[in-house]
Amino acid sequence: MHVGDLPLDPDFVEHYREQGIEELYPPQAAAVEAGVADGESVVAAVPTASGKTFVAQLAMLTADGTALFIVPLRALAAEKYEAFADLPGVSVGIATGDFDAPDEELGEHDVVVATSEKVDSAIRNGANWVENVGCAVVDEIHLLDSPDRGPTLEVTIAKLQRLAPDLQVVGLSATVANADAVADWLDAELVTSTWRPVDLRAGVYDEGAITFEDGDARTVPTADDAPTVALVRDAVEQGGQCLVFVNSRQGTQELARDLVAAAVVPESTGDAVAAELRESATTGTGTDLADCAAAGVAFHHAGLRSDHRTTVEAAFRDRDLSVIVATPTLAAGVNVPARRVVVRDTVRYTDDGVRPLPVLEVHQMFGRAGRPGLDPYGEAVLVADGDDADDLRERYVGADPEAVTSKLAREDALRTHVLATVASGFARSREDLLDVLGSTFYAHQKPDADLAGAVDDALAYLDDNGMVDDGDALAATDLGALVSRVYVDPLTGADVLAAIERATAMDRVTSLTVLELVCDTPDMRGSYVRNSEAGRLTRYAMDNADELAKPVHDFDGDFQAWLPSLKTARLLDDWIHGEDEGALAERYGVGPGDVRRIAERAEWLLNATASLAERVDEDGDVTETIRATRAKLGGRNP
16 A cells, blocks of 8 residues: 555645655555544554554544544653654644643644643543544553553543543553453454564574574673673674663663773764763763763663653664663653664562563564664564563563553542533533443443442542532533642642641741642652651751641651652752752752653642632742742742
8 A cells, every 4th residue: 555545635745755754664555455534443462663653643644633642651752752743734633731721822723732630631621622623643552551640640531532432542552461351342454463664573682692582592692791681792893772671770870980981882873862961961960961961872771851761762763873772751752773782681670569561662672673674684682581581481582561441440530520521511410420431441341340339439538528519410610620720639738728727837948848738649749758767857857846847746657658748848948049950960869851841840830829828828938938839849840
């Protein structure tokens, strides 16, 4: 099938031909045959690099109405925005910011790129543009399985289908095992394929050789190198680039330094990249990254500044860097393919102990191997440690990923989406509410589950906290409508109001007061507290108890569990008082990217808190301090 055979405007056909796209890949042709360019809903479960973005564009360019492209991450939204903005004559909007505004101007665009949370908030705030969406493309639809993002994604899809009954939904994934169940839920045609433009071989490295799933073996001597170093050196010597996945931030930096010391990139082209990184490096981490980049190696993790992560990704795509050592977050959709992917670590340290990585996550890493047009093949290699080679091969090589399962039944997710469904007018009775939630992926997967009982529990909590009125007609109270509109967990809303009540009785209300108030909520993850910090934080809490809305001297709860909230509040208080991110990163043991990410989240929560505070203390000292602190954060956040 040729691009000229598609029902596209000639300008688009010419655009694709200029990009070298003349004949469709087999998965793309299968999607066309399934009706993706004719308004039909389609789930495309096809490998990375097999043309999913082109399938999305076919759906969006032939859609009747606004086309919506839903992504899981802000970084991925920016990447897709740039790609779609190159389409001739297509107006593209992007929405990843404030969660309490309808952003009606988005309706003026042909294509809107947004996170699922942003689309959900637009629906909650009554955005008219959402009702004009003709096509919704859901990238990485396997994230229905995510405890954090999955519930919002499935409820958002269900509501979009109600707002626009003729909506075309296109789901994209490279690693969904039960794609048939997802397609069945969406009443969509299913397209599956194992075809890739670059062959991918997966195997395990053990005792100096990679043994691939087809039984072939390739010798990679270690000489004096550690196994991972040997695999990287071999990939670079063969003219390829290499991605290495490890399980910790510290691990990325340590391995990157080891690779530099081993001179795995003999002729680096990273000097310009290093110079760019040094210009904005304010911490030891940034300087360390620049030093590594000069030798053709970089590390990548969530603690880096966002502009540094973007620089590393772009330099790798331009082949100015030969190696990136990353945590698994890099595998979550950002376009950075390589000749060889090395997965050194296949376990993760959690609060419940050491856990093996899901197959789905490891296969996401595998999918980065092989760069179309540049690599003759792609290799994904697991590094065995001792006697675990057979176990790794059985668990990950050729194994099917785990089935995607809904996480909507979680208590926090259900109370949030029950309130939002009622507050936004989708349900005016318990029966309406069950009808809406009955169209979710959860209800489709578990038709016999006691959804009614779980919904009643959520309604009871919301009723007890004054957020819904379950009288003759089910409705949100003014408080409930506000909590939903400012996009916070109802538990956060209740906790904030209780803390504001306490704060109004305090003699001294400072920025630390209101920062601790928002940091001690479910919507703000506290910073990890090392054992060496716990004592100092405890003394600080006792010495500054008069500034804290938490009754420190009469603590009701787990004091140790609260210390991360206090640590985060102190970090933010130092930030708004002029401390630079380098000093804060050093003092609090976080990355420079963490400082800015925490500050951005706190600014959003303070904005929501200011709206809630006006109900209790409209023009009082607490509300004014919240507003002033929010303004200071806004002044420091880029």
